[in-house]
Every structure is written in structure tokens, then in C-alpha cells.
Amino acid sequence: MRPRFLIVLTLDLILLLSLCALEHVPFTGMTLHEWLGLAIAVLIVIHLLLSWSWITASTRRFFRGASNRTRVNYVLNLSLFAFMVAVIFSGVLSSQQALPALASANTRWARLHDRFSDGLVALAATHLAINWDWLLAAARKILVR
Ligand code: HEM
Numbered sequence: 001m002r003p004r005f006l007i008v009l010t011l012d013l014i015l016l017l018s019l020c021a022l023e024h025v026p027f028t029g030m031t032l033h034e035w036l037g038l039a040i041a042v043l044i045v046i047h048l049l050l051s052w053s054w055i056t057a058s059t060r061r062f063f064r065g066a067s068n069r070t071r072v073n074y075v076l077n078l079s080l081f082a083f084m085v086a087v088i089f090s091g092v093l094s095s096q097q098a099l100p101a102l103a104s105a106n107t108r109w110a111r112l113h114d115r116f117s118d119g120l121v122a123l124a125a126t127h128l129a130i131n132w133d134w135l136l137a138a139a140r141k142i143l144v145r
Helices: 003-022 030-050 052-062 068-093 108-130 132-144
Strands: none
Touching (some): 003 030, 003 108, 030 052, 052 068, 108 132
């Protein structure tokens, strides 16, 4: 089994578990929530770098007659990224523990953070569903081994 495959799979699982934990603030507490939210930004960058060939190939295909499924998947992934940025940005502006110096006095950011995180869950669930075959194949590869 290629090490890259194991790294991608482990990173994806960490991202999924982190997202589940981030959605339950009473479970993590506010301090861990904020630091985990900042750490996930680093994980997302690594995830994007590891998927870079898919991103460049799909961007090229998107404008050169890709199938509808590929187009939908592309727009979904782009929206997922935009929501992730919006959730982290609004989280930083409502920060109470990790980065209070950057927090805004406007409480609207906390409400926006909540709304963006709802959208993020919906998009992440769809992302998981679309890539379910890949996940099952990966699990099978590991179990058969
Ligand atoms: C992907 C990353 C993140 C997700 C999915 C996420 C999700 C959530 C959720 C679901 C809540 C509860 C909202 C409610 O009260 O119903 C929340 C609250 C909060 N989050 Fe995040 N969060 C993330 C990142 C961050 C970051 C990076 C920070 C700050 C550095 C942050 C700061 C906060 C704060 C201060 C609250 C309480 C807001 C309030 O006063 O209602 N979050 N977050």
C-alpha cells in the first residue's frame, strides 16, 4: 500500500472527526473548540495540496466539456472550501479564548458563524456521500490486507 494513500486516508478521517467535534461546543469546551478550529485550517491546506492534481485537472475539464457529475462535484467542493473559510473567518472574529485581540465587538459575527457552520455540515455530508465509493474502496483495501 502506498504511503501517500495512507496519509490521505488518515488526514480525511482526522478532518471528519475534527468537524464532528467542532459541531459540539459543549463536548470540547470553548478553548479547545477555537484551537481545533484554527488547527483544521492547517489540515485543510495539506488536504488541498495532496489533492492538487485533482484540482488542476478538474478546473481544466470544467471549462472543456466535463460531465454534469464532474461539474456538480467541482462546484460542491468549491462551495465547501468557501464555507470553511467563512466559518473560520467568522469564528476568529467571534473568538473569546484563542484570539480575543482579533475579535469584533459586533455580535453578528457569532450568529453568522453559526449559520455558516450549518451550511458547512450540509456540504460536508454531501461531499462524503459523493466520495463514498472511494471511501469504501479504501476501507476494503485496508481490510483485505
Ligand atoms: C471548521 C471550523 C469550525 C466549525 C465547524 C465551528 C462550528 C461552531 C459551532 C457549531 C458553534 C456553535 C454555534 C451555536 O451556538 O449554536 C460554534 C461556536 C463558536 N465558535 Fe466555532 N467553529 C469553527 C471554528 C472556529 C474558530 C477558528 C473559532 C475562533 C478562533 C471559533 C469560535 C467560536 C466561538 C467564539 C463560538 C461561540 C459563538 C457564540 O457566542 O455564539 N470557531 N462554532
